[in-house]
Amino acid sequence: MTVRLARRYGFSASHRLHSPALSDEENRALYGKCNNPHGHGHNYEVEVTVRGQVDEITGRAIDIAALDRLAEEQILAPFRWRNLNAEVSAFQTEVPTTENLAAEVDRRLRAVWDERFGSAGPRLERVSIWETERNICQVSDYA
């Protein structure tokens, strides 16, 4: 039986939305208060959705403790209490919008997914990020 299992994690970090391809004036106009040169922070929530078969003996679709370890190591430890622009390499070139952050979380999980769970094991289906209660971005393995 195929089920989707979702697990939620949280981390707090700061960022500044500023694109080097735009002028200071254009950045201010586009990103508004998110362009504040000093940066600002959020309590981010990350939801990881996995699609898998329920094992007949364990009744589980994925080893949740292994998923927690993966999230801790790939996402939470590197992002928690950090300035994303200065301390996460991807955001030295990309603007840390919720969109780019969701794509980066997805890339980081996918990079080691098969090694941890096997290519025939549960699949990473979706990463959703809440920047605030009202700003949510999702990346899926389907269009």
Added chain:
Amino acid sequence: MIISKKVEFSASHICRSPGLSNEENERIYGAAANPLGHGHNYVVEVAIAGVPDAVTGMILDLKHLKEILEEKILSVYDHRLLNREVPPFDRIVPTVENIAIDIWNRLERHIDATGRAQLYSVKVHETNELFVEYRGEE
């Protein structure tokens, strides 16, 4: 069109498989393997698919859906020890995955029998951080 209804129940469970050793059970399920059991407030979201009626504007009278959920799920699951009191959990481990599948199995034919809608998805939230969705055989 899809419409969802949310209900809650509170229950206890023990996550332990008789097919595994004591050490394996503790490694796989961690604190949830405690043989004395522990509990959750489960939140269940049931989504049904159908077409709104031209006269009433409703896919299905939600009072009717509520009655089905009360009778087939809440009266069975609420304030129970799942392993002892709710089959099939005398035989299979009441993980949140298996609970979602069992709720689907209990509801599917009753939603079909309304003649107005089909069951689309069952989501079961065990905590704020963990939920499962089952959409039937895929």
